[in-house]
Amino acid sequence: MAHDFYAAADALSNQSGQMSVALVVLQQKLDDAQNTKNGIETPIGRSSLIRQAGSDRARVRRGYLEKRSESLYDSSHR
Known part of the structure; x- marks a missing residue:
């Protein structure tokens, strides 16, 4: 799932020249969830x-x- 999200984010990023705020927020939440799952303390x-x-x-x-x-x-x- 995470790989699909990053692929979509990269495609949108390349298309529009920059990521939208919503994508950045979603990416941060996904990173936090992944880090929590891996036992890494998030900042x-x-x-x-x-x-x-x-x-x-x-x-x-x-x-x-x-x-x-x-x-x-x-x-x-x-």
């Missing part, structure tokens, strides 16, 4: 890293705001 995808960075920034900001509100509360209640 973290770019979108996962972007989501992780966003949640890290939000967590840091929440922590900063909590500390700031605590210090303002402490200074006003002395």
